[in-house]
Amino acid sequence: xxxxxxxxxxxxxxxxxxxxxxxxxxxxxxxxxxxxxxxxxxxxxxxxxxxxxxxxxxxxxxxxxxxxxxxxxxxxxxxxxxxxxxxxxxxxxxxxxxxxxxxxxxxxxxxxxxxxxxxxxxxxxxxxxxxxxxxxxxxxxxxxxxxxxxxxxxxxxxxxxxxxxxxxxxxxxxxxxxxxxxxxxxxxxxxxxxxxxxxxxxxxxxxxxxxxxxxxxxxxxxxxxxxxxxxxxxxxxxxxxxxxxxxxxxxxxxxxxxxxxxxxxxxxxxxxxxxxxxxxxxxxxxxxxxxxxxxxxxxxxxxxxxxxxxxxxxxxxxxxxxx
Amino acid sequence: xxxxxxxxxxxxxxxxxxxxxxxxxxxxxxxxxxxxxxxxxxxxxxxxxxxxxxxxxxxxxxxxxxxxxxxxxxxxxxxxxxxxxxxxxxxxxxxxxxxxxxxxxxxxxxxxxxxxxxxxxxxxxxxxxxxxxxxxxxxxxxxxxxxxxxxxxxxxxxxxxxxxxxxxxxxxxxxxxxxxxxxxxxxxxxxxxxxxxxxxxxxxxxxxxxxxxxxxxxxxxxxxxxxxxxxxxxxxxxxxxxxxxxxxxxxxxxxxxxxxxxxxxxxxxxxxxxxxxxxxxxxxxxxxxxxxxxxxxxxxxxxxxxxxxxxxxxxxxxxxxxxxxxxx
Numbered sequence: 001x002x003x004x005x006x007x008x009x010x011x012x013x014x015x016x017x018x019x020x021x022x023x024x025x026x027x028x029x030x031x032x033x034x035x036x037x038x039x040x041x042x043x044x045x046x047x048x049x050x051x052x053x054x055x056x057x058x059x060x061x062x063x064x065x066x067x068x069x070x071x072x073x074x075x076x077x078x079x080x081x082x083x084x085x086x087x088x089x090x091x092x093x094x095x096x097x098x099x100x101x102x103x104x105x106x107x108x109x110x111x112x113x114x115x116x117x118x119x120x121x122x123x124x125x126x127x128x129x130x131x132x133x134x135x136x137x138x139x140x141x142x143x144x145x146x147x148x149x150x151x152x153x154x155x156x157x158x159x160x161x162x163x164x165x166x167x168x169x170x171x172x173x174x175x176x177x178x179x180x181x182x183x184x185x186x187x188x189x190x191x192x193x194x195x196x197x198x199x200x201x202x203x204x205x206x207x208x209x210x211x212x213x214x215x216x217x218x219x220x221x222x223x224x225x226x227x228x229x230x231x232x233x234x235x236x237x238x239x240x241x242x243x244x245x246x247x248x249x250x251x252x253x254x255x256x257x258x259x260x261x262x263x264x265x266x267x268x269x270x271x272x273x274x275x276x277x278x279x280x281x282x283x284x285x286x287x288x289x290x291x292x293x294x295x296x297x298x299x300x301x302x303x304x305x306x307x308x309x310x311x312x313x314x315x316x317x318x319x320x321x322x323x
Numbered sequence: 324x325x326x327x328x329x330x331x332x333x334x335x336x337x338x339x340x341x342x343x344x345x346x347x348x349x350x351x352x353x354x355x356x357x358x359x360x361x362x363x364x365x366x367x368x369x370x371x372x373x374x375x376x377x378x379x380x381x382x383x384x385x386x387x388x389x390x391x392x393x394x395x396x397x398x399x400x401x402x403x404x405x406x407x408x409x410x411x412x413x414x415x416x417x418x419x420x421x422x423x424x425x426x427x428x429x430x431x432x433x434x435x436x437x438x439x440x441x442x443x444x445x446x447x448x449x450x451x452x453x454x455x456x457x458x459x460x461x462x463x464x465x466x467x468x469x470x471x472x473x474x475x476x477x478x479x480x481x482x483x484x485x486x487x488x489x490x491x492x493x494x495x496x497x498x499x500x501x502x503x504x505x506x507x508x509x510x511x512x513x514x515x516x517x518x519x520x521x522x523x524x525x526x527x528x529x530x531x532x533x534x535x536x537x538x539x540x541x542x543x544x545x546x547x548x549x550x551x552x553x554x555x556x557x558x559x560x561x562x563x564x565x566x567x568x569x570x571x572x573x574x575x576x577x578x579x580x581x582x583x584x585x586x587x588x589x590x591x592x593x594x595x596x597x598x599x600x601x602x603x604x605x606x607x608x609x610x611x612x613x614x615x616x617x618x619x620x621x622x623x624x625x626x627x628x629x630x631x632x633x634x635x636x637x638x639x640x641x642x643x644x645x646x647x648x649x650x651x
Contacts (some may be wrong), residue, residue, distance in 0.1 A: 046558070053448035056441065057461045060526065063476045064464065066494060070479065081490040082497050083479075116332055120339045128346055135350075136377035143370050153645075155377075157637050158385050162587050164609045165626040168395065168619055169388035184338055193384030196377055225369040226358040254469030256590040261614065273471045273590075280475055280594050287492075294475040298468055305467035309460065312467075316531070317538055 071096055071295045075288030096292035110267055111275060111296050118253060118271040118300075120184060121263075125191035126249035130241060132192065133199035134207075138233050140200070141208035142215060143225065152204070159197035166194070167261050174262065182264025190262045191252050199244055202315065206240040207233060243315030246308050250301055272297040350376075389630070396623035410624035420625075423603045426517050427632070430524070430588065430604055435581040437525045439574065442532025446540055447562060459537065463530035470527070474594030477523045481509040513601040520602055523591050528584065532577045539573035540566060575643070579636050586633055605629050 069083040072092045077085070100111045139145075140152050170190065175181035180189075210233070218228050234241075256273045263270040276297055279286045286293075305312065357372030399406050414420045449458045465473060482493030483506055491497040496506035509519045543566055551565045567574075589606040596602045598611060605625055613622025 049448040050452055053445060053452065053458055056445050056448075057458050060462045060465070060529070062494070063480050063526070064468070067476045067479055078492070080492075082492045082494060084494065084497070112328060113331065116335055120335045124339060124342050124346070127343065131346070131350060132376045132380065135373040139370055139373035143366075143373065145370055151378075153641055155381065157641060158381060161385055161389050162606065162626060162629045162633060164587070164589075164606055165392045165623075165630055166385050166388035168613055168623065169391040170384055173383065184335075185342060188342060189380075190384070193380050196381055197385075200377060224358065224365070225373065226354050229354070229373070250467060254472075256469070256471055256593065257610070260610075273469050276469075276471045276475065277590075277594050280471070280478065281597070283478060290475050291479070294472050298472050301467040301469070302464070305464065306460070309463075313534055313538075316534060 067291050067294060071291035073291075078288040078291065096289065097296070100289050100293045100296065111272065111293055113267050114270060114272045114275040115296065117263075117267075117269060118273075118297075121187050121191070121259070121269075121271050122249055122252045124184075124188045125195070125252040126245050128188060128192040129195035129199045129248060130203075130245050133196055133203050133244075134234070134237065134241065135229070136196075136200050137203035137207045138225075138229055140204050141210075142228075142233075155197050156201050159201060163194055163257055167257075171261060181262070182266070182269060184269055186262045187259065187269065190258050191255070194258065195248050195251065199248060202244050203237065203240060206237055210236055239311070239314065242308075243311040243313075246304060246312050247315040250304060250312070253301055392623045392626050395619055396627045398620050398623075400618045400620050402619055406620065410620045413621060414624055414628065419601075419603070420608065422601050423605055423608045424628075426601070426603065427586065427605045429517060430521060431582055431585050431632070433518075433521050434524045434528060434585040435578045437521075438528035438532045438581050439536075439577055441525065441529045442577070443536050443574075445529070446533045446537035447566070450537065450540055459533070463534055465527045466530045468527070470588070470590030471594045473523055473527055474591055477519075477526075478510075478595060481519060483508045483510075510596050510602075511600045516596065516600055517602050520591055520595055523595070524585060524588060528581050532581065535573055535577050536570060539570035543569035579640060583633060583636055586629060605632070 066083045069086055070078055072094070073083065073086060074091065074093050074095065077091070101115075102112060103110075136155075140148060140155075170193075171181060174186045174189075178186075180186045214232060214236075215228055218232055223231070253271075254273065255271075256277055259271045259274045260277075263274065265274060267275075276290075276293055279290060279293055283290070353372050353376065357369045360368035395402055396410055397405060397407060399409075414424075445462055449455050452458070468476070480493055480495050482491070483496055484491050484493075486506060491500055491506055495509065499506055510516050547569070548561055548565055551561045556564065587606050588604060589610060592598055592602060592604055592607045593610075598604075598607045603611070605628060609622050609625035609629065611622075612618040612625060
């Protein structure tokens with residue numbers, strides 16, 4: 001993890017209102033006389049707790065690590081013995097990655113195409129719901145109207161309607177009314193709809209916390225809702241928009257169910273997850289391809305995760321620890 | 324092949340930018356018109372402009388389908404004939420579906436409990452320790468991985484090779500062999516295979532629980548913990564009597580969120596066993612019935628059962644939310 005991320009995480013994790021030493025002099029003083037936090041820290045950190053933490057971290061990491069190592073071994077080795085043997089007889093190859101990405105044909109993985117599909121699906125499907133949800137969240141937070149509270153509770157409750165309930169009728173609308181079933185727009189719209197309740201809920205939490213005086217002042221100056229929205233709400237909510245956008249992007253990238261139903265399953269539209277699920281379906285025949293294939297699907301989420309972790313975490317916290 | 328790939332790439336990204344442009348234009352036009360609405364009733368027009376897109380999409384995409392599915396569950400396989408409660412009778416008399424319902428209950432009992440316990444323990448263990456950020460990232464990382472990716476990762480962990488046939492390539496069986504045991508078919512031996520699938524979900528959700536609980540633990544005032552310590556409370560008493568009550572609301576959020584995610588889980592079962600060997604859950608069975616077998620009536624009935632299982636959680640959440648609004 002980069003230094004910048006670490007520092008930002010520090011800021012994020014610190015309880016509100018706790019003062020931190022900023023100048024060199026303050027830091028030196030903090031080191032001379034340990035603060036309350038430090039004394040408590042000494043009491044709580046026992047060697048047993050640390051050992052247990054490291055044990056859990058190791059257990060949690062080994063499965064992914066094993067797959068990463070496998071993806072760099074030759075197909076024969078993947079089939080014949082376990083990845084831990086690489087420590088006895090080290091040998092690395094990039095062959096698997098070339099194979100699954102570039103070789104095309106009915107029996108090969110063709111992942112290059114599906115990777116493009118995933119990107120083309122996930123970018124609009126992250127932006128659309130954020131935009132629409134921001135507008136709705138603003139209306140719920142700052143436009144007074146009858147039944148506002150009840151409608152908001154309804155939207156919140158929709159969060160929990162299982163997608164499984166919506167699939168069949170929505171598919172019928174797409175194929176019979178709009179005629180777009182099995183195309184990118186169908187997948188975009190489906191993801192937008194399914195992402196909306198959570199996005200509205202999280203963004204509402206954030207937007208309703210904006211101080212009323214700011215908006216009141218703008219209104220006195222003669223600004224209407226559209227102007228307030230673009231000049232005040234959007235600039236002030238950028239951090240929340242970023243974090244929830246990342247969250248939605250990862251969710252769409254990792255989705256299988258919506259893709260299975262709305263993409264039509266062809267190499268023209270279907271995302272990586274669907275192709276992977278098909279490859280897993282013939283696990284025995286694809287054993288040597290899977291580690292590299294899985295890692296290709298993990299690259300974007302892991303890059304997003306490790307570089308934007310603090311925004312991602314903030315998005316999670318926005319709706320869950322407040323209140 | 325490469326030129327074909329690149330023309331395909333250009334076409335797809337072209338479509339994507341076109342989609343983004345159309346969307347931006349549509350939103351722009353709506354807001355522009357709201358801005359220029361006649362003075363009389365301008366507030367109403369502006370409210371509509373902000374709220375209508377979301378409400379129309381939700382109405383068409385969630386509310387109407389949910390009602391429609393509920394209705395379909397009382398019709399036969401291709402929705403041509405009203406059959407009353409037949410689909411529900413089928414569900415509660417068919418042994419494989421009963422197994423599926425039972426599995427779902429096991430999932431929803433175990434995943435939230437285990438994820439929260441592990442996440443909480445881990446958050447406490449690493450709190451203020453050295454390298455906290457790195458340790459956090461390691462356990463949180465599975466959150467970024469798709470369920471399908473996680474399924475593949477764990478299939479390799481559980482992979483089985485018969486004795487004498489070949490060397491083991493799954494680490495779990497290798498450990499059994501090293502310990503002098505017989506290798507096991509973890510994903511095929513019912514009923515234990517369900518628990519091995521649950522391990523995967525716990526592996527994913529623990530990081531989520533840990534991050535939220537860790538943030539909540541840091542919000543518990545140091546002074547209170549200090550006071551408890553001065554009163555002679557040991558580490559366990561401090562944790563149980565001070566920390567846990569201090570993070571109760573976050574605990575509720577974590578448990579309910581993971582419960583909902585667990586009830587809807589579909590990809591893990593799909594990617595690891597396909598629902599075979601008695602491992603299916605309601606969410607997966609619904610997909611199998613409706614989309615693989617064309618049994619839309621039975622699939623819809625299963626979806627409705629799923630909704631009924633989630634309903635108490637919705638009601639509870641709405642009540643908590645109402646209470647919080649009153650406090651504000």
